[in-house]
Amino acid sequence: MDPSTELFERIGLSVALGLLIGLQREATGAEFAGLRSVALVTLFGTLSGLLAGHFGGWVIVAGLFAITTLLVLGNVMQWRGRVADVDPAISTEIALLTMYGLGAYIAFGSFVIAVVIAGVVVALLHFRQELHSLVGHLAAGDLRAIMQFVLITFVVLPVLPDRTFGPLDVFNPFEVWLMVTLIVGISVAGYLLYKVFGGNAGVLLGGALGGAVSSTATTLAYARQAREGLAAGLAAVAVTLASGVTFVRVALEVGVVAPRLLPAVALPLGIMLALTLGGVGLAWLRVRQKGGRPPLQQNPAELGPAVTMAALYALVLVLLAAAKTYLGSDALYVVSVVAGLSDVDAIALSIARLANAGVVAEDAAWRLVLVGVLSNTVFKVLLAGSIGGRALLVRVLALAAPAFAAGVALVLLLPASGAQ
Known part of the structure; x- marks a missing residue:
């Protein structure tokens, strides 16, 4: 690229990002940092x-x-002019200093990183009330658990050995704990959203946010509400929607661990999600009303569940490797069914890990992930029926059946791609 062209691009990006932050500051009434000021500081x-x-x-x-x-x-000039009215917050000042540093970085750094940093800055500035509201919704136990998540991610993970152990050469402590941090991280993000919106959540929002934390726990909670008097149609909508969120969660996990496998997994999961949302939408139109209590969720950053998740993931990983080595590839489907009954995250991450390492072929990997998801769906339908009663079982089964049938058909009928 011509040096002068690159120089103009860097200057243009600097001004554009400065105007973006300046627009946010001026729109929210910042005292001395408006559209022009922030752009000039960045430039x-x-x-x-x-x-x-x-x-x-x-x-x-x-x-x-x-x-x-x-x-x-x-x-100082503000303080001297009107001491009583001065806002002690310094977010505008920090934003200006950050934009100066970002502007200096743009002179020689990556455009992508610069845009990401500016996006983070504008989000932190614009969602001030939401962030403060989030803090207000967190109890002391929640803060303690979040600190435990920091411990899990930034203290425990770096000290674990990054090499394989055992006769099957698949148990890597670092990778096992890394998968745990991924699962816990996704759950914590859902949990924080739940803490903000859960208190006033209707059935739809309760099911979606609850599914982001734990679809099994959400199923159990709404099944109990159905037993206590909540309309079976409302409970079925929440339970099925929580299961639909699981499809998104699994796709996200696979995309992080094995990006090459994501397209193969995303197609069947996307079809199942579309059928699930279609059924939930039609059911919601019939029972359109707010009702029911949002399910109580445990903070997923607690250390005990994280250790349990690590053990489960490692066990599934070893079982898959052992089944392939000693029983053949077909035995992997048995492991997927059994493991999916208890935890779909563990089986999805284990298969993605083996596929990324070349142990399991891509064409078999997406089928194994889907089998685990289908097995988990069956478990949650039966759980809902056993706790919530026959009426809930019939309605959940009716909503889940189209997606389940589509998943089974895709596993059995979709031709092999020949990927190895």
Whole structure:
């Protein structure tokens, strides 16, 4: 690329990102950081970065000192003018300093990373009330569990050995715990959304958010409500929707662990999700009303369940490897059925891990994942019926049957691609 063209692109990106953050600040009534100010600060950072390439890094430091001085003077003038009305929050000042640093980075760095950083900044600024609301919804136990998630991810994970052990050469402590952090991370994200919206959630939102945390726990909770008097149609909608969220969750897990396998898995899961949502939508039109309590969810970042998840994942991984080695590839389907009954995350991640390592062919891998999902669906239908009664069983079965039948048909009838 021509150097002058690249230079203009960097300057243009700097101004565009500055205008984006400035637009957000001016729209929310920031005192001294509006559309032009933030854009100019970002552009000044880019200019400092360009000059630093010729004169040394001290130029960036000097620019940072200049911006900081201006911010201090601006705040001092506000304090002197109207002490009682000054907002003690410093998010605008931090945003300006961040945009200066981003501007300096744009002078020589990656455009993609710059856009991501700007996106994070604008999201943090714009969703201020939602973030504060989230903190207000978290109890002391929730904060403790989130700190445990930090322990799981950033303390335990780095110290685990990153090599395989055992006769089948598949047990890697680092990879096992990495899969646990992935599962817990997805669940924590759903749990935080649940804490914000769950208190006022209707059946649809309760089922969707509950499924993001634990579809099995959500099924159990709404089945109990059905037994206590909640209309079976409403409970069936929530239970089936929670199962539909599982399809998205599995696709996300496979996409992270084995991106090449994702297209093969996404097609059948997408068909099943569409059929599930269609049935839920029609059922909701018939029982359209709010009712029922959102199910109580346990925080998924607790250390005990994480250790259990690690053990289960490792066990499934070893069983799959042993079945393939000693019993042949067909035995993998038996393991998928059995493992899927208890935890669909473990079987999905195990298959994705083996497929990514080349142990299981891609064409067999997506079928094995789908078999685990189908097995888990059967388990949740039976769980709903055993707890919620015959009326709930009939309605959940009617809503889940089209997606289940489609999944079985895809596993049995879709021709092999020949992928090895």
